[in-house]
Amino acid sequence: VGEPSDQWREYRGAPTGADLECRGWRQEAALRLLNNNLDPEVAERPEDLVVYGGTGRAARSWDAYDAICAELRELGDAETLLVQSGKPVGRFETHERAPRVLIANSNLVGRWDDWKHFHALEAEGKIMYGQMTAGSWAYIGTQGIVQGTYETLAELSAQHYPETEGLTGKIVVTGGLGGMGGAQPLAVTMNGGVCIAAEVDETRIDRRLETGYCREKTDDLGAAIDAAEAAAEDGEPYSVGVHANAADALEAMLERGFVPDVVTDQTSAHDELEGYYPSGYAVAEADELRETDPETYVAESLETMERHVDAILELQDRGAIAFEYGNNIRGQVADHRNRESVDGGRWPLSGSDPEDRQPFDFPGFVPEYVRPLFCRGKGPFRWVALSGDPADIRRTDEAVLELFPEKDHLRRWIDLARERVEFQGLPARVCWLGYRAGDDADGLTERARFALRINELVAEGEIAAPIVVTRDHLDAGSVASPNRETEAMADGTDAVADWPILNALLNCAAGADIVSVHDGGGVGIGNSLHANNHVVLDGSELAAEKAEAVFTTDPGTGVVRHADAGYDAALEEARESDVHVPMEER
Numbered sequence: 001v002g003e004p005s006d007q008w009r010e011y012r013g014a015p016t017g018a019d020l021e022c023r024g025w026r027q028e029a030a031l032r033l034l035n036n037n038l039d040p041e042v043a044e045r046p047e048d049l050v051v052y053g054g055t056g057r058a059a060r061s062w063d064a065y066d067a068i069c070a071e072l073r074e075l076g077d078a079e080t081l082l083v084q085s086g087k088p089v090g091r092f093e094t095h096e097r098a099p100r101v102l103i104a105n106s107n108l109v110g111r112w113d114d115w116k117h118f119h120a121l122e123a124e125g126k127i128m129y130g131q132m133t134a135g136s137w138a139y140i141g142t143q144g145i146v147q148g149t150y151e152t153l154a155e156l157s158a159q160h161y162p163e164t165e166g167l168t169g170k171i172v173v174t175g176g177l178g179g180m181g182g183a184q185p186l187a188v189t190m191n192g193g194v195c196i197a198a199e200v201d202e203t204r205i206d207r208r209l210e211t212g213y214c215r216e217k218t219d220d221l222g223a224a225i226d227a228a229e230a231a232a233e234d235g236e237p238y239s240v241g242v243h244a245n246a247a248d249a250l251e252a253m254l255e256r257g258f259v260p261d262v263v264t265d266q267t268s269a270h271d272e273l274e275g276y277y278p279s280g281y282a283v284a285e286a287d288e289l290r291e292t293d294p295e296t297y298v299a300e301s302l303e304t305m306e307r308h309v310d311a312i313l314e315l316q317d318r319g320a321i322a323f324e325y326g327n328n329i330r331g332q333v334a335d336h337r338n339r340e341s342v343d344g345g346r347w348p349l350s351g352s353d354p355e356d357r358q359p360f361d362f363p364g365f366v367p368e369y370v371r372p373l374f375c376r377g378k379g380p381f382r383w384v385a386l387s388g389d390p391a392d393i394r395r396t397d398e399a400v401l402e403l404f405p406e407k408d409h410l411r412r413w414i415d416l417a418r419e420r421v422e423f424q425g426l427p428a429r430v431c432w433l434g435y436r437a438g439d440d441a442d443g444l445t446e447r448a449r450f451a452l453r454i455n456e457l458v459a460e461g462e463i464a465a466p467i468v469v470t471r472d473h474l475d476a477g478s479v480a481s482p483n484r485e486t487e488a489m490a491d492g493t494d495a496v497a498d499w500p501i502l503n504a505l506l507n508c509a510a511g512a513d514i515v516s517v518h519d520g521g522g523v524g525i526g527n528s529l530h531a532n533n534h535v536v537l538d539g540s541e542l543a544a545e546k547a548e549a550v551f552t553t554d555p556g557t558g559v560v561r562h563a564d565a566g567y568d569a570a571l572e573e574a575r576e577s578d579v580h581v582p583m584e585e586r
C-alpha cells in the first residue's frame, strides 16, 4: 500500500471543529469519516490502511488515499465522486439531492468471486478488501459493535436463562480480541457475566486492557479458569484475555473437563491467510510463514480451524450453548472438507455418516438471536459528531432518551455506554432502533424521528457541528450472507443477492449522502453482498428531507425482505406500519 502520506501524518485522525476544508458539509463529512477510520485510536493497523476485520481497508493505497482527500476537497455540491475498491475513479455532475460519494468495494463476478482470484488481483493493486464499515468509512472503533454484542448476549440469556439476571454467574468462552472481537469481554460484563477470551496476539489483549474492554490478561489458562469460576460463583462480572491460540485453549479446556456455559468465537476465521493464526506458531513466526510459504500457512490455518470447530462441537455436546459469531468459521471448515466434492456444496456430503458432527451443527447468531429484530426493520445504526466534541454526543444521548422514554432497555444501554464505553476517534454512539415509532409519531419511523430531532438540534445551535448518521452493513434489509445474516431463511433464499443491491439503489433514490456496496464483509470474499449509507444532518431543510426518506426506506427494505420470505413478524410489521408489500394479500 506504499508509505503513509504526509497528509495522514498531519491529521492522525479526523479534522474537527466548525471550519471546513471542503466545499460543503457533505464532502467534509466524507473527508472526516475516512480519516476517522484511520485514526490510530480507531484502526487496528492504520499504517497499512487496515481498519479492522482481517485486512478491511479504508483506501487501496496511500496514493489512492491522497487522491480521495484531494477529490473530496474539490467536490462540488452537485457532484458525485466514484470510489472503486478504495481508489477514486471518476467525478460527475449530478444534482444536490444525489449522493456525494458512491463506493463499490471488493466485488467480483460470481464465477471468479473467491479469495484466490481476489488475492491475485489485490497483489497487483487492482482491488481492495473493504470488509463492512472499513471501506465505506463508517467504522467507529470497537464501540461500534459493543451494543450489537451486548444485545445478542442479552437475547441469548433471555432465551436460555429466563430466571437469571442477564448472564450473572455464567461463563462465556470465546476467541479473538481484535477490532470487533475486542468488544466481547465488555459486552459480557455489561450483561453481568464472566468472559474468558483466547487471543494469540498479546498486543491486542493489551489494547483491550488499556481501553477498559477487558480487565485482566494471563498466559496461564488454568489460572484464568479458576478466576472465572470464582467470579461466576460470586455472581461478579469479570473478564480475562488468555494469551493463547483459541483452538489450543478450547482443547485444553476439554482436557481439564471444564465446560463453559456459552462458547463462541470472533477470530478472523473468514480469511485463512491474513486473518486466522495457525496453532504452533508465535505471531511473528506465523507472519513470516505467511510471507515465505503462503500455501503451508493456509493448510495449517485450515487444519487449526478444523480442530477449533471440533472443540466447539464437543463443548456443545457436553452442555455448552454454542453459536457462531459471524466469522464464517463453520463455512470455512465445511468448504475445506468439501473441496474434493463435485459441487463444493455445504457439508454434509451425501453419503457421509450422519452420526459425524458437522460444522453447521451449531447455529449462527443471526437466526438464533437477531432475525426477530430484522423482521421488524430493527437494526444497529450509529451517529458521529463531526465537531469532535463529546458534548455533542451527550446532547444526542439526551435526545434519544427524550424521544423514547418508554424504552427501558434503550435507557439501560445509553446509561451503560456513557459510563463504560470510551470514545475512540470522533465521538460517536451506536444504538438499535427500528421501524415503527408508535401512534403519536406522525407516521415517522423510529430512526427518522431520531434523525429529524438531531437535525433540529444542529439547526438550533445546540450541537456544534453536523452529525452524520450511518450504520453497519449488518442490518435488516442490506445484506445477503448465507452463513450469517441470511442463514436458514424461511423460504430458502439465503443466497439471493438482489436485496442488498435494491437497498443500495433505494438509498441513492432516497438521497443518502454516501452509499456503498461491498462483497465479502464478515464472512470473506464470495460469501456475502451488502450495502451501507450515510446521511449528514447539517440542520438544513434538505437534510431533513433526505433523513426522513432514507430512514424510512432503508429499514423498510428489512421489513419487505423478511415479509417476502414469509416471516409472520415482518408481515405483521408491514400491516401495522403501512409498508406496502405489493403481492401480499391484505
Ligand code: NAD
Binding pocket: 044, 052, 053, 054, 055, 145, 148, 175, 176, 177, 178, 179, 180, 181, 182, 198, 199, 200, 201, 204, 244, 245, 246, 247, 266, 267, 268, 269, 270, 271, 275, 276, 277, 278, 279, 304, 325, 326, 327, 328, 474, 521, 522, 523
Ligand atoms: P481482527 O482481524 O481485528 O481481529 C481478529 C483477532 O483474532 C486478532 O486479534 C487475531 O490476533 C486473533 N486471532 C486470529 N486467529 C486466532 C487464533 N487461532 N486464536 C486466537 N486468536 C486468533 O478482526 P475483528 O474486527 O475483531 O473481527 C473478527 C471476526 O468477526 C471477523 O471474521 C469478522 O468478519 C467477524 N465480525 C463479526 C461481527 C458480528 O457482528 N458478529 C461483526 C464484525 C466482524
